[in-house]
Each structure stands twice: as C-alpha cells, then as structure tokens.
Amino acid sequence: MGRPPCCAKEGVKKGPWTPEEDLVLVSFVQENGPGNWRAVPAKTGLMRCSKSCRLRWTNYLRPGIRRGGFSEQEDRLIVHLQALLGNRWAAIASYLPDRTDNDVKNYWNTHLKKKLLLLEHNQTPSPSQSSTKGKWELRLQTDIDLARRALREALSVDRPCPSPATTTTMITSTAMTSSYVLSAKNVSMMLDQWAPPSGSSSSELLTDFASHASAHKNKDEAPLSAIESWLLCDDGAGAGEQHHQLLDAALHSFAF
DNA sequence: AATGCGATCAACCGCACATCT
DNA sequence: CAGATGTGCGGTTGATCGCAT
Numbered sequence: 001m002g003r004p005p006c007c008a009k010e011g012v013k014k015g016p017w018t019p020e021e022d023l024v025l026v027s028f029v030q031e032n033g034p035g036n037w038r039a040v041p042a043k044t045g046l047m048r049c050s051k052s053c054r055l056r057w058t059n060y061l062r063p064g065i066r067r068g069g070f071s072e073q074e075d076r077l078i079v080h081l082q083a084l085l086g087n088r089w090a091a092i093a094s095y096l097p098d099r100t101d102n103d104v105k106n107y108w109n110t111h112l113k114k115k116l117l118l119l120e121h122n123q124t125p126s127p128s129q130s131s132t133k134g135k136w137e138l139r140l141q142t143d144i145d146l147a148r149r150a151l152r153e154a155l156s157v158d159r160p161c162p163s164p165a166t167t168t169t170m171i172t173s174t175a176m177t178s179s180y181v182l183s184a185k186n187v188s189m190m191l192d193q194w195a196p197p198s199g200s201s202s203s204e205l206l207t208d209f210a211s212h213a214s215a216h217k218n219k220d221e222a223p224l225s226a227i228e229s230w231l232l233c234d235d236g237a238g239a240g241e242q243h244h245q246l247l248d249a250a251l252h253s254f255a256f
Numbered sequence: 257a258a259t260g261c262g263a264t265c266a267a268c269c270g271c272a273c274a275t276c277t
Numbered sequence: 278c279a280g281a282t283g284t285g286c287g288g289t290t291g292a293t294c295g296c297a298t
Contacts, residue, residue, distance in 0.1 A: 014267080014268075015266090015267075015268095015291095015292080016266065016267075016292080016293095017266085017267090035283090035284090036283085037283075037284080038282080038283070049268090050283085051268085051269090051283095051284085052267075052268075054283095054284075054285090055266090055267070055268085056266095056267085058285095059266080059267090060266080068265095087287065087288085088286085088287085089286075089287065090285070090286060090287085101285090101286075101287085102265085102266080102267090102287095103265090105287075105288090106264075106265050106266085107265095109264095109265095110263065110264055110265075111264095258298105259297105259298085260296105260297085260298080261295105261296090261297085261298100262294105262295095262296090262297100263293105263294085263295085263296100264292105264293085264294080264295100265291100265292095265293095265294105266290105266291095266292090266293100267289100267290085267291090267292100268288105268289085268290075268291095269287105269288085269289080269290090270286105270287100270288090270289105271285105271286085271287090271288105272284105272285085272286085273283105273284085273285085273286100274282100274283080274284075274285095275281100275282080275283070275284090276280105276281080276282070276283085277279100277280090277281075277282090
C-alpha cells in the first residue's frame with residue numbers, strides 16, 4: 001500500500017499564491033504558530049494543500065528571509081560547500097544565514113553552475129597543472145591537517161560551543177546525542193595521537209585514521225563518539241565522503 | 257508589432273524519515 | 278508493533294519575463 005497523498009487533490013488550488021492567501025496564512029501562523037499544517041486549509045478556508053502552505057511559509061513568508069542579491073562571499077561559500085557536500089541544499093543553506101534551501105538551490109542551478117562551467121572552460125590546463133597530482137594530494141593533506149586541528153578545537157570540552165546554528169547542524173547531521181560531548185575529550189586525544197603517514201594519498205590518510213580510531217575502540221576508553229562513525233562509515237561512499245565530513249567539520253569550526 | 261527563445265524562480269511532486277496513535 | 282500522519286528534502290516543472298530577431 002502506497003503512502004496516501006497529503007491532502008485531497010480535488011478542489012485544491014495550485015500555482016502562484018495571491019497576496020490575500022499570503023495574508024490568511026500569515027494570520028494563521030501568527031495565531032497558532034508554525035506547524036500543524038494539515039489544519040491550515042480546514043481552519044482558514046484556504047484551498048491549498050497543507051504541504052503547499054508549509055512551503056510558502058518556510059520559503060517566503062517566514063520573517064527574516066533574505067532573497068536574491070547573493071554577495072560574492074556567499075557565491076564562494078556556496079560553491080565550496082557544494083563541492084564539499086554535494087547537492088545537500090538544506091545543509092548548505094544552514095551555513096548561510098537567512099537563506100532558504102530552495103533559494104540556494106535555484107541560485108546554484110541558474111547562476112553558479114554556469115559560472116563554474118565557464119571558469120573551467122577558460123582554464124586550459126597548463127603542462128605543470130596537468131602533472132600536479134602531487135600538488136593536489138598535498139593540498140588534500142593540508143585540508144586534512146586543517147580538519148584535524150579544527151576537530152580537535154571543536155571537540156575540546158573546554159572550548160566554548162560554536163554558534164547555535166553550527167552546533168545544530170553538526171548534531172543533526174551526525175545524529176549525535178549528549179554522549180557526543182562526553183566522549184569529545186577522547187576523540188580530541190585520539191586526534192592528537194594520530195601521526196599521519198608521510199607521502200600517503202588522501203584516501204590512505206583517511207584509511208589510516210580510520211584504523212587508528214578503530215584501534216582505540218577496543219581499549220578501555222569511553223565509547224567513541226559520532227566522529228568515529230563518520231570515519232568508519234561504511235556507506236559505500238568511501239574516503240571521499242569521509243574527507244568531506246572532515247572538511248565539513250573544519251569549515252564549521254573556522255567559520256570559513 | 258509579433259514571435260521565438262533562453263533565463264529565472266516559485267511551486268509542485270515524490271520519496272524518506274520521524275513522530276503519533 | 279504497525280499503520281497513519283507530519284515534516285524535510287532534493288529534483289523537476291511550468292509560468293513569466295526580457296531580449297533578440
């Protein structure tokens with residue numbers, strides 16, 4: 001049995017919202033708060049699907065939303081985060097205050113993707129660039145070192161918490177609980193003790209760190225935190241994903 | 257002035273997961 | 278515990294607009 005539709009299809013209005021409809025929705029939210037979207041059409045008489053109401057509120061009517069006019073800095077951040085996280089627009093938007101995932105997604109699809117393609121096209125690889133695998137690896141290693149530092153700082157129990165948004169994102173994205181904080185010190189120690197093998201590729205570095213983390217698991221230490229499961233995650237994504245997650249943490253910690 | 261075409265973006269759709277009953 | 282319902286998310290669509298011909 002498939003999942004039933006969120007609302008009856010008959011008599012449901014589609015397409016652009018009118019100012020009158022917006023007013024009705026805003027009034028409802030002011031009185032009842034956001035949530036219980038299924039009740040909105042019934043209580044307000046709006047001929048809109050509950051899902052449509054939620055979307056309209058979260059993407060356009062919610063207070064404090066900035067729309068359009070992306071700055072150069074935001075452009076760079078989106079490009080960087082997209083390379084890092086892929087098309088996880090909600091996660092990307094969480095780094096951009098007052099931006100919605102839909103807005104970021106649209107902006108990426110209409111502006112940034114093209115901009116990047118153009119840049120790529122204009123950048124004809126020079127002989128030195130084409131043979132710079134070593135440099136690239138070196139840069140990845142630098143990134144990992146940066147991530148290690150960031151993680152150590154971010155996980156330090158003495159360190160004040162990062163911004164609320166950062167904490168929320170980290171916690172939700174890794175399904176962490178309070179045990180995360182409790183074991184943070186151990187993870188921090190683990191990172192301290194880890195000496196990356198020289199001359200290794202990024203994936204080898206990550207594998208090494210994963211086994212380092214794994215070795216700690218069997219010792220008489222507090223349970224390893226979510227960070228370990230990041231590094232040991234067996235989701236088929238491989239080291240690339242792990243690397244992304246490390247860099248993600250670094251970005252959070254350094255506020256980019 | 258009429259038409260075609262590409263760019264933009266608001267909104268919809270379907271899926272996955274969380275929460276409720 | 279299972280099914281129903283709510284919510285979040287990413288991909289896609291389609292209406293609209295501006296510009297070129």
